[in-house]
Amino acid sequence: MNTEVIGPSATATPPDPERAPTERRFRGRSVFHPFVWLPTTVLLLILGAGWTAVAEAHPYILPRLGEVGRTLLENPALFLGNAWATLSIALTGVAVGAVSAFVLAVLMSEVPVVRRALMPIAVVLNVTPVVAITPALVVAFGFGMAPKVIVTAIITFFPVLINVTTGLSSVPPTVLQVFQTLNASRWEVLLRLRLPGSLPYTLAALRVVLPLSVVGAVVAEFVAAGSSGGLGTMIRNSASTARLDFVYAAVTCLAAMGLTMLALVTAIEHRVLFWHESRRHSSG
């Protein structure tokens, strides 16, 4: 069965306990050191120059960067409102998809029959391009939030399910043996061992699934562009009237949204996973 795991790699060997944590090569160099920001900045300048060259010659291929910026600054309420519409769909979808996947993962790890029943269906669901059923969902549920939330929830479901399932079963056998000699109940093993142990895997899944939820919401909006707003709807409508500045301004908003989500998960990981290998060298 295809059980692709994202995040804390199962193959990574635990660090040698006798060896002191190796110093990071660039440790102590802040973001403000040219060593850190210079390469990216140079690359961005080159890309920006290339973009501008194309935009000057063919304004129907790329809009001028200045125009995109002006569009954003001149219509803050419009973009914020549409961004909020898309964000609320994405977040509602993630909440539904990730929470139900988490609960099912716990059930699957505790009740083998549930695992055997659900796993094949989940895999089939994962390989199905779910966005393809969006038109059908629109027919069934109308142009409101429901079909968009459903699509987003289905897209975010599988990565969380697989990762949490892996996390729950990643308990070292020796730790389990210590719990067994204490006659710990299944509930105690779940609560004190499996759930905390699965936290790195759960957060790694969120890292993937939160940006993915924005993709789900936008694609759903493309298909179900109706009365309600959203950046996806905006992109579709602007493209049909050849307003590329609006399209790219909306894409910029989406990128900012994704970055914020990623920063949020990273901050949570930093706080909660101080004990985990993945955080060990980066925390000061």
Place this chain on the structure above:
Amino acid sequence: MTSDDIEIRHLTKRYRGGAYDRPALQDIDLEIPHRRFVSLIGPSGCGKSTLLRVMAGLTVPDHGRVSLFGRTPREMCRRKAIGLVPQTPALLPWLNVRQNIALPTLVNRRRGTSHESTDDLLRAVGLEDSAHRYPHQLSGGMSQRVAIARALGLRPDVLLMDEPFSALDEFTREALRMQLLELWQRRATTVVFVTHSVHEAVVLSDRIVVMSARPGRIHDVLDVDLPRPREREVVSDSRTHEVEGRVRASLRSAWSSGINPTELVAP
């Protein structure tokens, strides 16, 4: 037969599909007196760790009976009367040293056994200054001390240790052996200690059980008549070397008896 000792009778454990289909343990008979320190030693594959797991109630034997002071291993687990120190420290990485040591008191709470105070345990293993550190901030030796403190915390009737020092360097091992001796002499619980180090077995034990492999059997039981308490001087004593010599001789004959000459030829 008394119920004051650990008694193992006609114990056989076979792993299905194993090489040669030989039992991992065959017809083991063993008595371990109350409050003694007993080591199991033997070549790899002799079943010493399997025997320990059977005593811990983690593995069910095919035949035979295990009685820990008149109770089955599972009954002992229910009473939280077994302390297990695995080969790796097996600490919970999200709990600090103090919380890891106190863990057994939080699990299976209905069985409210008496336990040592966490502060006393921290002091006993010399980690009072590290109480708030997390496992990834500890050295291997410190981690194993935490594991020992965790196992001792519930005042177990029997402490089962599965090669607990095998991953440590020789200096740390030596220090931990002395510390374990001191801890044990104060508490006087029964210890079953699996090791592959002859020196370690002699220094620590009252009795050494030499096992042979394929099938896993008890080859010999040697008593160690070195005086207690065993300080550093005793450890390098000529009598210690003499006992080590006896154990090594026994291991040699266990090794040759356990291997069929035909198996030495590659198939």
